[in-house]
Amino acid sequence: MTTLDSSKEIQKNNSEVNETHEDFRMFGLITFLIADGMTFAGFFAAYLTYKAVNPLPDGAIYELELPIPTLNTILLLVSSATFHKAGKALLKDKNSDSQKWLFFTAFLGIIFLTCQLFEYFHLPFGLTDNLFASTFYALTGFHGLHVTLGTLMILIIAWQSRINGGRLNSQNMFPLEAVELYWHFVDGIWVILFIILYLL
């Protein structure tokens, strides 16, 4: 595992290679995502408990509009598909196609965040107004943090899949696959979040 960071270094040392092992970086990532999912599970459990046992005081405002989050759901689902396209293109060593799809995915992520901020600014309640408001901002904010990190990582791998001097190709797919899995995970969390926060 010591030279995984650079495929060049692996090639350089190929003459001295004395052992091989299976690539389990994806296994580690999945384990990490299970852990990350448990954080969200804790938040969801807290939210649902509050909903069940802590009635809001009279006059508390907790109205949510559906159009923006619905648009956001569609944006993220489409971005999952475009990311998949990027992976397919890279598998065929079509780096420029892959790069286009990645930039498009990142663009969708940025639109998502913009819509989210737009919603924040136009909601009739603030962070400390009532328990529902606090939980709403904590949940969507924590998810938004994940989307922000994901978008940054997509931009990084888009830069790395450039044709001249880029590191990503059909032989070195792992960075793209890892970010893709993370992105699908963030999408999946959003769908659950959308259902229990906006629809329930």
Place this chain on the structure above:
Amino acid sequence: MTISIDPQKTNNESLQPKGWLRYFSFSLDHKVIGIQYLVCGFLFYLIGGTLASAIRIELASPMSDFMPRDVYNQVLTLHGTIMIFLWIVPVVNGAFGNYLIPFYVGARDMAFPRLNAVAFWLIPPSGLMLVASYFVEGAAQAGWTAYPPLSITTPQSGQIIWILSVLLLGGSSIFGGINFIATIIKLRRPGLKLMQLPMYCWAMLGTSLLVVLSTPVLAGTLILLSFDIIANTGFFNPVLGGNVVVYQHLFWFYSHPAVYIMVLPAFGLVSEILPVHARKPLFGYTTMVFSIMGIVVLGLVVWAHHMFTSGTPPWMRLFFTIATAFIAVPTGIKFFNWVATLWGGKISINSAMLFSCGFIINFVFGGITGVALAQVPFDIHVHDTYFVVAHFHYIVYGGTVFIIFSSIYHWFPKVTGKMLNEKLGIFHFIITFIGFNLCFAPQHWLGLNGMPRRVAEYDPQFQFVNQISSLGALLMAISTIPFLINVFLSVRNGKKAGDNPWNALTPEWLTSSPPPVENWEGEAPLVEEPYGYGKKLSEQK
């Protein structure tokens, strides 16, 4: 896809410092990281132990005369947090896990060496931050559980530093857990089956599953708590419409499994040590494995037994009482298996063996009081009294810390190539065992008679028993001295150990002491029977 590894030697020779300096570097060698965990943890153990002594000095008299009441609260909070998050969890998981697991699975290092080093280097800064919080505006005062609304109303800076520190330590723990799961499942030597692994691997697999599943929930909870403290939200603040019981549920969803995170690796370690010094195969290997996995599953669904006085509805009390009582079954299986391992064995009475036997005795005490505490009527009677303190310390000190010392005596020859002095070791065991029981056994009585925990003052009728307890604590404090002398003397001029001083069969003894950088000179040996003791040499593979 497969990955080629270049010989790590080239990497180590060029990048890593030599000698003792490597213990202060960002080393990727799992053995160096294991020792880093152990020494760092032991330094925090000395700090936590000093705080414990301060608590026992205060409690030697009924009045609050040794330190102010708020300082007492800070001391007990720091003592609990340091002992759990900076001593027990990192040492029993990180130190021994990092040192032993790659040997046991026949690997040259952990699955993710860089992640491993990151996980260790998160610990010293967060520990120092926690200790330093005392000098800012006073450390956290809400106990290691940080229950709101107490944690919201006490001075904020200490509590926030506490939260940050525990978040970092939780992150370190999760990274370690991911690494252990990947190493045990994916990095096994070809030909080594899961059911041939030494028991410590199973214990670490179970522990790491608990770490990965429950620690993130604590992280989320503490983030919400910090919002309550800094941003004035009301998640756990009843005044603002929040719900304190939700915090307790989320907190104990981590912190009950945390008890197993602290004790399961000790189960694994004792299962390694007993067969070697009793010269018998480990009794009931398969039942041991299933017991560990049973404890992992049950351990995740018993958390509300900490909350019987928090207004839990009757059905919840019934469920959690029954689930908790069920944990006694796999734990009991393990206990009887250890006794059966000793039964009729050729036992050598040395320090490692004595500490392991001490563990078995103390642990069965703590286990019995644990079953008692799971019963609602009894729990309501002794809730938040010294009975709980006694129970907890019987598990965590009498159980896990005894095994940490036992493991140090057992693996010291492997790590340093020198033997520890047995006379000093046996002396260390005797005063630790007497001191520990003198300190904590009387606390059962105090709790049954209603002395509340976490309070600096108490009814004068309890003074005599508290003084016995403080005397025990003094013995425990003294017991560290022969141990430290022993370690320093033995490192400098201890008897040469040789590769395998105990004639053990587990893989770490099949290499030189101390082991070379990549663990084995040639290919990793295939150990199919790690506990094949008591056979004629010709029958051994």
